[in-house]
Amino acid sequence: MAEPRPSAWRFLARDNDDPVKIVGMAFAVALGCAVVVSSAAIVLEPRQAAHLEAARAARMAAMLETLPGMAEVLAETGADSLSTYLVDLASGRIVPGADAENYDMAAVAADPETMVEIPPALDVAGLRQRAPFAPVHILERNGDVELVVLPVTGTGYQSRISALLALQSDLTTVAALTITGQGETAGLGARIEDPAWQALWPGHEVFNDNGEIVIAVVRGQASGPYEVDGISGATRTGNGVTNMLRYWLGEHGFGPFLQRLHTEGL
Amino acid sequence: MKQAIAQITAPLINQNPITRQILGVCSALAVTTALDTALMMSVALTTVLCLSSAVISLLRHHIPHVIRLIVQITIIAALVIVIDEMMQAFAYELSRTLSVFVGLIVTNCLVLGRAEAFAMRNPVGPSVLDALGNGLGYSLILLVVGSIRELLGQGSVLGVVILRPTDDGGWFQPLGLMQLAPAAFIIIGLLVWAVRSVRPEQTEPAQHRVPKARGL
Numbered sequence: 001m002a003e004p005r006p007s008a009w010r011f012l013a014r015d016n017d018d019p020v021k022i023v024g025m026a027f028a029v030a031l032g033c034a035v036v037v038s039s040a041a042i043v044l045e046p047r048q049a050a051h052l053e054a055a056r057a058a059r060m061a062a063m064l065e066t067l068p069g070m071a072e073v074l075a076e077t078g079a080d081s082l083s084t085y086l087v088d089l090a091s092g093r094i095v096p097g098a099d100a101e102n103y104d105m106a107a108v109a110a111d112p113e114t115m116v117e118i119p120p121a122l123d124v125a126g127l128r129q130r131a132p133f134a135p136v137h138i139l140e141r142n143g144d145v146e147l148v149v150l151p152v153t154g155t156g157y158q159s160r161i162s163a164l165l166a167l168q169s170d171l172t173t174v175a176a177l178t179i180t181g182q183g184e185t186a187g188l189g190a191r192i193e194d195p196a197w198q199a200l201w202p203g204h205e206v207f208n209d210n211g212e213i214v215i216a217v218v219r220g221q222a223s224g225p226y227e228v229d230g231i232s233g234a235t236r237t238g239n240g241v242t243n244m245l246r247y248w249l250g251e252h253g254f255g256p257f258l259q260r261l262h263t264e265g266l
Numbered sequence: 267m268k269q270a271i272a273q274i275t276a277p278l279i280n281q282n283p284i285t286r287q288i289l290g291v292c293s294a295l296a297v298t299t300a301l302d303t304a305l306m307m308s309v310a311l312t313t314v315l316c317l318s319s320a321v322i323s324l325l326r327h328h329i330p331h332v333i334r335l336i337v338q339i340t341i342i343a344a345l346v347i348v349i350d351e352m353m354q355a356f357a358y359e360l361s362r363t364l365s366v367f368v369g370l371i372v373t374n375c376l377v378l379g380r381a382e383a384f385a386m387r388n389p390v391g392p393s394v395l396d397a398l399g400n401g402l403g404y405s406l407i408l409l410v411v412g413s414i415r416e417l418l419g420q421g422s423v424l425g426v427v428i429l430r431p432t433d434d435g436g437w438f439q440p441l442g443l444m445q446l447a448p449a450a451f452i453i454i455g456l457l458v459w460a461v462r463s464v465r466p467e468q469t470e471p472a473q474h475r476v477p478k479a480r481g482l
Contacts, residue, residue, distance in 0.1 A: 012328055022330040029325075029337050033344035040348040047355035055358070186299045187419060187445030196433075233442060 059164070059180045060137075082137035082149060089134055090116075092256030094266075100135040105151060106162075108132070118252060125240075125247035126155035136257070138266070145169055145266060150254050154244025157236040159183030161192070161244060167206070171258050174215075177201040189237030200228050206249055213249050216242045273395040277403035279465075283376050284407040285458045286468055290376035294408055295450040297367050301424045304412025306360045307367060310349050312401030314371050318342045319385040319397035326386050338381045343372045376404060411453050419444030 014021040086098035108114045108131035115129040137149035146169050153162040161182045166175040177198055184190045191197055205225045206215040214226040217238035222229040230238035247253050283289045290311075297307040321341050322329070329337050350368045353361040361368065371377060380400050385393040413423055421429035421438045430436025443449050462468045 016328065016330045017332070021328075022333055025328060025330055025337065026333055029340055033340050037344050037347045040351045044351045044355040048351070048358075051354070051358035185446070187440070187442055 056180075059178060062178065082139045082147070084135050084137050086133050087136045087254070087257045089130070089132060089253065089257065092254075092258075092260040095133060098133070103131075103133060103135045105131040105134060105153075118247075122250065122252045123247070124243045124250075125153070126243070127153065127247070134254070136254075140266065143266065145171075145261060147175055148258075148261070150248065152244050152248040152253075154240050154247065156182060156184050156192075156240035157189050157234070158185065161237075161240055163241075163244070165245065165248070167258075171262055172205045172207040174201045174204045174206060184234065184237045188231065189234040191231050191234065192237060192241065197231060204228055206245065213246050215245055215249075270392075270395050273392060274399040274402065277396075277399040278406055279403075279461060280468075282403040282407065282461070283379075283400050284404060284454065285461050287376075287379070288458075289379055290374045290404055291454065293367055293370060293374055294404075294411060294454065295447045297364060298408055298412040298415050298450050299419065299445050300363075300416045301409065301412040302360065303363050304408040306353070306357065306364060308401070308405030308408050310353065310364075310368055311371055311374065311377070312398065312405060314342065314345050314349055315377050315380060315397040315401045316394050317345050318377060318381055319393040320390055321345075322381045323385040323388060323390045323393035329386070334386065335378075335382070338378060338386075339372065342377050342381065346371045376400060407454070407457065410457065411450055414453055415444045415449055419449070 011021065011024055016022075084100040086095040086100035086103055087093070088095055109127075109129055114132065116132045117129050118127055134151060136151075138145055139147040147166055148171065149164050149166045151162070152165055153160060155161070159182055161184070162180050164176075164178045164180055166177070167173065168175045179193050179198065182190065182192060184192065203225070204215060204227075206213060208214045208226065216227055217230045218227045219230050219232075219235055219238070249255060249258070277283060280286065284291060284294055293307065293311075298304045318338075318341055322338055325337075346369060349371075350361070353364070353368060380397055384396045388396070417423050417428060418441050421427060421431045421436070421440055427434070427436075429438035431438050431440050441449075
């Protein structure tokens with residue numbers, strides 16, 4: 001060769017079956033792809049986070065709108081929204097001074113370092129593990145609890161269902177149930193997201209007089225204050241919602257917190 | 267020029283990736299419950315297909331034969347992740363409904379198939395045209411299936427109510443079946459049948475023939 005060529009050209013000129021070329025190309029392609037993927041992730045991250053935040057706020061606002069008399073209560077108390085507390089699920093106590101707004105239950109529950117394992121006997125919602133704390137939204141009026149909004153999650157027919165359950169001041173009457181996330185069968189189970197189905201919930205009661213959790217989504221015609229009409233063709237999604245509420249209102253979920261709120265107040 | 271046009275139009279009907287080559291059927295089942303998701307999936311897949319064909323064709327002389335599939339998949343996967351991230355940033359609602367299926371473009375046989383069959387052996391220009399043609403052919407079927415399923419399953423097209431469902435005080439009883447995967451199989455099967463009736467040369471010869479019973 002008359003004149004020396006840069007090493008990159010020499011590398012590319014190697015035979016394609018040469019081991020150096022094989023390893024070199026594999027490395028170069030991997031590096032190139034890694035740079036493209038990570039720069040895309042970093043550049044687009046703020047926009048994605050804004051979407052997620054907006055979606056969460058929109059669901060919360062939509063739920064508040066559906067609550068009967070909510071606007072009046074808010075106007076009366078002067079508060080423009082609910083205050084959010086971080087609750088220690090095991091003791092049922094509010095963690096003072098914690099940053100509840102930004103507590104990501106899903107992330108904490110997925111992290112083996114921070115998650116709490118759910119005993120199989122109690123795991124009716126099929127979750128296996130959960131976060132040790134939960135952000136609870138509470139509306140107060142003159143020091144009394146007017147409304148409690150609990151984040152819940154459970155297993156449906158084919159996806160994880162998450163929802164916000166709002167209870168009235170008696171801590172048993174449902175003020176609203178809003179499904180905030182699901183991936184059930186489109187047209188069947190996914191109809192739990194329909195406002196029409198969610199509108200069935202207000203006024204139902206989750207506990208009976210003995211304090212047992214009796215709320216259930218039933219097949220066919222629902223009757224009484226403890227039964228909600230299921231969606232035909234989506235029995236297992238309905239069961240998933242029932243189990244989700246049974247777990248989260250139970251002794252391993254918000255049970256201790258609701259108990260304490262009932263006897264001691266805030 | 268004529269050849270370029272032929273390259274784009276051939277995969278629309280004659281060499282359609284879904285009805286002729288029967289590639290990419292799984293994603294065609296999953297995302298066609300409504301027209302808007304089918305549309306978004308078509309755009310995503312066509313983009314990935316064109317970009318991956320361009321990159322792979324550009325590198326074709328330097329991709330060692332023994333690791334070519336891994337190199338192709340790596341390039342395709344990187345592009346898919348970028349597209350997925352872009353959708354989450356710019357089309358958040360649609361990306362939520364498409365969920366995992368955009369990520370699964372990586373495993374779409376159509377993308378790897380065109381990379382292996384065409385882009386590895388041809389210059390960048392024809393490779394991109396071939397990718398565009400196949401992407402459009404895939405999109406065409408997705409849009410047809412998506413329109414039929416949304417119209418019969420929900421009574422609307424692109425969210426615009428055309429047949430007012432009974433839930434809403436109309437007369438149309440939506441067909442729940444249309445929202446399930448088997449409906450896509452049925453519609454794609456009918457499309458294959460229709461195309462092959464019009465163009466009988468597409469029909470493959472029978473591969474297995476049961477030998478006639480000869481008696482003992």
